[in-house]
Amino acid sequence: MAHAPTAPLTPFAIKDCALIALATGDKVQTLKELRDHLKTVPGSSLYYHFWGGLLHPGFEEREYGNDLGEWAKHALHDATLAERLAAIDPSGFANPEDMRQALLDVVEQRLEEDSANPWTPVDRQFQFIRSQIVVFDTGRTVEQPEQLAEVIAGLSPGSVFYHFIDARQRLPRGEDDFRAWLSAWGQRYTGLAQGLAAIDPYFISLSELREQLAALFANSHRSSTHV
Amino acid sequence: MSNLLESYAEVAGTDIVDQLRQLAAPLRGMKVVHVNSTRVGGGVAEILHKLVPLMCELGLNTRWEVITGERDFYQCTKAFHNGLQGHRTVIPEHLLRAYQETNARTAERLRPVLEEADMVFIHDPQPAPLLGLCPNRKGTWVWRCHIDASHPDRHVWRYLRRFLTDYDASVFSLASFAQALPHPEYLIPPSIDPLSDKNLELSREEIAAVQQQFGLDPQRPMILQVSRFDRFKDPLGVIEAFRLARKFVPGLQLVLAGGTASDDPEGEAVHLEAQNAANHDRDIHLLLLAPDAHRIINALQRCADVVLQKSLREGFGLTVTEAMWKGKPVIGGDTGGIRLQVINYHTGFLVNTPEGAALRIRYLLQRPERGQEMGEKARQFVRENFLLTRQLREYLTMLLALRSGITDRIELS
Numbered sequence: 001m002a003h004a005p006t007a008p009l010t011p012f013a014i015k016d017c018a019l020i021a022l023a024t025g026d027k028v029q030t031l032k033e034l035r036d037h038l039k040t041v042p043g044s045s046l047y048y049h050f051w052g053g054l055l056h057p058g059f060e061e062r063e064y065g066n067d068l069g070e071w072a073k074h075a076l077h078d079a080t081l082a083e084r085l086a087a088i089d090p091s092g093f094a095n096p097e098d099m100r101q102a103l104l105d106v107v108e109q110r111l112e113e114d115s116a117n118p119w120t121p122v123d124r125q126f127q128f129i130r131s132q133i134v135v136f137d138t139g140r141t142v143e144q145p146e147q148l149a150e151v152i153a154g155l156s157p158g159s160v161f162y163h164f165i166d167a168r169q170r171l172p173r174g175e176d177d178f179r180a181w182l183s184a185w186g187q188r189y190t191g192l193a194q195g196l197a198a199i200d201p202y203f204i205s206l207s208e209l210r211e212q213l214a215a216l217f218a219n220s221h222r223s224s225t226h227v
Numbered sequence: 228m229s230n231l232l233e234s235y236a237e238v239a240g241t242d243i244v245d246q247l248r249q250l251a252a253p254l255r256g257m258k259v260v261h262v263n264s265t266r267v268g269g270g271v272a273e274i275l276h277k278l279v280p281l282m283c284e285l286g287l288n289t290r291w292e293v294i295t296g297e298r299d300f301y302q303c304t305k306a307f308h309n310g311l312q313g314h315r316t317v318i319p320e321h322l323l324r325a326y327q328e329t330n331a332r333t334a335e336r337l338r339p340v341l342e343e344a345d346m347v348f349i350h351d352p353q354p355a356p357l358l359g360l361c362p363n364r365k366g367t368w369v370w371r372c373h374i375d376a377s378h379p380d381r382h383v384w385r386y387l388r389r390f391l392t393d394y395d396a397s398v399f400s401l402a403s404f405a406q407a408l409p410h411p412e413y414l415i416p417p418s419i420d421p422l423s424d425k426n427l428e429l430s431r432e433e434i435a436a437v438q439q440q441f442g443l444d445p446q447r448p449m450i451l452q453v454s455r456f457d458r459f460k461d462p463l464g465v466i467e468a469f470r471l472a473r474k475f476v477p478g479l480q481l482v483l484a485g486g487t488a489s490d491d492p493e494g495e496a497v498h499l500e501a502q503n504a505a506n507h508d509r510d511i512h513l514l515l516l517a518p519d520a521h522r523i524i525n526a527l528q529r530c531a532d533v534v535l536q537k538s539l540r541e542g543f544g545l546t547v548t549e550a551m552w553k554g555k556p557v558i559g560g561d562t563g564g565i566r567l568q569v570i571n572y573h574t575g576f577l578v579n580t581p582e583g584a585a586l587r588i589r590y591l592l593q594r595p596e597r598g599q600e601m602g603e604k605a606r607q608f609v610r611e612n613f614l615l616t617r618q619l620r621e622y623l624t625m626l627l628a629l630r631s632g633i634t635d636r637i638e639l640s
Contacts, residue, residue: 018250018624021414023405044635123562127402129414132628136249136639156242157611207611 011141012181017162019055019133021048026128030119031076035107041128043096048131050090054206055161065202075124081110091168135162145182145189149217157206164209165201192220232284238421239616247285250623253639255286260344262292264353268518271350271373277420281619294333294354299325307352310383311376327356334360346626355390367629370397375542377403396629400543401564413625418618419548424521426552429529437526441512447478448592451531453524456485456498459540464581466504466511471585476592484514484527528553533591537584541565548613551605556598558587574605
């Protein structure tokens with residue numbers, strides 16, 4: 001038999017979001033130019049190239065998890081740089097400036113290792129893009145974690161993005177909204193929270209991510225009702 | 228839900244239509260005006276025919292106005308179009324005068340509507356000077372450039388830029404198409420309308436009738452390229468690829484379908500070159516179609532086994548999007564917007580030579596199950612990214628962003 005929740009809590013408010021991209025006019029063709037522009041591009045541009053791209057037209061499988069890594073491999077043909085850029089987890093930084101510094105360290109290191117300053121043809125330039133995000137309330141709320149199992153399958157990609165990806169740079173510990181909400185219920189949903197932490201969202205489309213989340217919540221709900 | 232929104236929900240999904248309604252809610256009652264240069268023909272008019280009623284159904288008070296002029300005006304704007312696309316262009320003074328006079332006359336007619344509007348979308352260069360001719364405007368003005376202006380003729384761009392700098396924002400289709408302007412430059416890729424004649428579902432009978440009309444054998448494989456007869460679309464390269472592939476795929480048929488070239492001397496020349504290259508080969512079908520032959524193109528795309536867009540240079544490449552929407556794997560030239568859509572082994576193949584195209588044709592015809600898999604992925608990719616509903620969502624998002632200032636994050640209450 002399922003345990004009752006440990007305490008009454010604030011309902012989970014389902015939000016949605018839409019992203020719009022803007023040109024910054026910053027274009028780079030060499031590794032040195034990349035370093036120079038990384039120093040000055042707006043933080044919203046780093047957000048876009050690591051996270052925002054998931055909500056904007058683009059192919060669902062990013063080999064290197066972010067736009068800079070993709071460019072390093074497919075335009076500069078520098079697999080070493082691509083792999084190092086892919087290892088940067090944007091949710092691991094307290095603020096965009098720390099992330100900017102980590103990116104600069106990777107590029108500087110590569111420039112020291114390879115003095116050739118690789119370059120791309122004009123039509124393979126990296127175009128820095130920034131974004132604006134509009135967040136809106138859907139008016140729907142969920143009172144109990146079990147209800148999320150039903151709700152998640154019908155969420156829009158924007159809602160999935162907002163609660164599972166965007167949350168990582170909004171919340172202090174870099175976690176998603178679902179885990180943050182579940183943690184307020186004490187130990188009861190620890191397993192579910194661990195399952196959520198194990199989903200790596202960078203290599204799948206938002207609709208695939210939604211399916212994984214829905215399956216995880218459904219499984220958790222089924223097992224709790226059979227205890 | 229209204230009929231039109233309901234129709235889109237059936238094709239694009241209810242979640243996107245719900246999103247549209249939520250985004251539009253704070254904009255209800257807003258007076259929006261679109262201005263372009265024609266109600267008939269061309270991609271912009273095609274989009275506005277659906278976008279305007281959809282915006283109205285979402286509660287925005289939207290109207291569509293058109294700038295019209297005489298022959299000199301259109302010659303001038305055609306030259307602007309060519310110049311923005313990179314052709315070296317010298318525009319005689321009398322044509323530029325006609326351009327400005329036509330805009331001045333249009334401003335006289337439209338000034339009350341434009342100055343009262345909360346939001347004005349000016350599409351392409353034709354009506355661009357209207358902003359300067361509406362001194363008491365109260366709304367936000369956006370210049371929407373549908374043209375690939377990545378390498379414009381510098382004289383043409385300098386001339387046009389003076390009309391654009393005072394706009395509140397501009398919109399380009401891709402980052403690489405944007406030119407530096409002193410205001411926010413939004414990026415909104417184009418889209419296809421899934422309910423238009425070019426893209427809606429067709430019956431088997433209608434498709435079979437088109438095959439019969441053009442003497443295509445439904446029992447044999449067919450590859451297709453739909454494009455104007457233009458050297459950048461590389462029709463001769465497609466014919467060469469077809470011949471290389473046919474050595475391995477006996478019975479292969481090729482269809483090169485393009486618009487009529489009667490008003491385009493270079494188009495006629497390229498069509499003639501293609502005819503010479505085809506050399507009366509009965510399995511190469513060069514089709515000159517009327518501009519409104521949308522259902523025929525739709526049917527050809529649906530009955531093709533593989534669709535090519537072997538361009539040497541390309542803007543966005545909406546013919547690629549259309550083919551992908553019909554579940555076809557696409558072999559595309561490794562250039563421009565084709566790169567955004569065609570991903571090797573996922574939605575098709577990018578190629579650089581006729582030899583590369585032939586190799587991929589052979590692969591896809593030899594491995595039809597892989598082609599089908601890629602086609603399904605391609606259709607899903609278009610559904611999620613390149614339908615009209617997505618473009619409308621981005622317009623609404625931009626309207627909200629412009630209304631809220633230049634902050635990166637806008638939280639609607």
